[in-house]
Amino acid sequence: MKQVSNKSLLSTLLAIILFVACSKELSFETGAAGAVAAGTLKDTLGACQEIEVKGRYVTDSALTDSNYLLVKVNFTSAGRYKIKSDTINGMWFSDSGFAATTGTQVLKVKGKGKPILPVEVTGFITMANSFCSFSIKTSVPGGSGGGGGNLLDSTFFPMTAGSFWAYDFFFNTNSTRTIDSLIVNAYGDSAIINGTTYNIFETSDGFEYYFRKDKKGNYYAYSTVDFDYITIFDSVKDFVEYRFLTDTAKVGYTWESPAMDVKIDADWGKAKAVFTIMQRDGSYVAANQLFSKVITVKRTILFKPNTPSTIDYFKVLEGNSYYAKDYGLLxxxxxxxxxxxxxxTLKRFKVN
Known part of the structure; x- marks a missing residue:
């Protein structure tokens, strides 16, 4: 057998130790860096989280570092990620990186390209299998183009004559069985109530509903404070005017309706609704198409019985309404x- 010197043996052992150590480090780094992060752009309720648009957008001006999106991502596993938008009006947004931890993080997604036309456009940002919408207004040089907003002539609850909306009612989200259907028509008629002019909507079951919009983006109903085209009260003494939508408020903005006298089961008392803007510039599928620029409004119905007088308001029902720009209630x-x-759920429609 060939003899190996102590010096040669020591050199060999050191080489093996270094090789094993480097192999372990290389294996660890390759495993972590090679993983693809899992996450979603939506919250725990499945709704798109707000996307903030930063910077000014001017025709024929290349985007700079001041043009970007702030996008909330809920990472469920660490790893590499890539997030990008489609190309809209000559612009697109993209970013890639490494998420070291799980949980909600705000990503800065940089803009590229050059706006072409002075218009407002809607884009979609995508990561993994989730996507959400955002809107950008581009101006001419000297204008004020910027983050998504509402044009002065836009509406989230159209009231034009000749428009109609057909809805199906489903009990439980996963059910495919329609329990009822309803057609809502805007014939162009109006009514003056307490000195205020309202547009009349007539439903296929013979009821009339009264709506109006002011110049500040607020939408009002003269009705009961429960949900649109649905009655949950057994009796009411009179209608009230209340605001059910505002298209200029930020996410989280909340307001209340006036209280009205109602009867639920055998109890008379006061009912009111609390409204909260849950999402702006979202997306929603209805009538076999994808709508963008959707505002989600949560409505909470509260009731306070007349007797005993010690009982305060408590929640009766709660739900979300989805309104699309230029189309109305989805x-x-x-x-x-x-x-x-x-x-x-909206099944078919015509908006003039």
Whole structure:
């Protein structure tokens, strides 16, 4: 057998140790860096989280470092990620990186390209299998183009004569069985109530509803404070005017309706609605198409019985309404319990 010197043996052992150590380090780094992050752009309820548009957008001016999106991502596993938008009006947004931890993070997604036309456009940002919409207004040099907003002549609840909306009612989201249907028509008629002019909507079951919009982006109903085209009260003494939508408020903005006298079961008392803007510039599928620039409004119905007088307001029902710019009400999702809900879903429409 060939003899190996102590010096040669020591050199060999050191080489093996270094090789093993480097192999372990290389294996560890390759495993972590090679993983692809999992995450979503949506919150725990499945709704798109708000996307902030930063910077000014001017025709024929290349985007700079001041043009970017702030996008919330809920990472469920660490790893490499890539997030990007489609190309809209000559612009696009993209970013890539490494998410070291899980949880909600705000990503700065840089803009590239050069705006072409002075218009407002809607884009979609995508990561993995989730996508959400955002809007950008581009101006001519000297204008004020910027983040998504509402044009002065836009509406989230059209009232033009000759328009109609057909809805199907589904009990429980996963059910395909229609329990009822309703057509809402705007014939162009109006009514003056307490000195205020309202547009009349007439439904296929013979009821009239009264709506109006002011110049500040607020939408009002003269009705009961429960959900659109659905009555939950057994009796009411009179209608009230209340604001059910505002298209200029930020996410989280909340307001209340006036209280009205109602009867629920055998109890008379006061009812009111609390409204909260849950999402702006979202997307929603209805009538077999994808709508962008959707505002989600949560409506919470509260009731306070007259007797005993010691009982304060408590929640009766809660649900979300989805309004699309230039199209109106897309859906209502009224929640009865963790497993029971009633949806009023748009199936077909015509907006003049």
């Amino acid at each position: 859906d209502q999702d009224i929640i009865f319990s963790a497993s029971d809900n009633l949806k009023t």
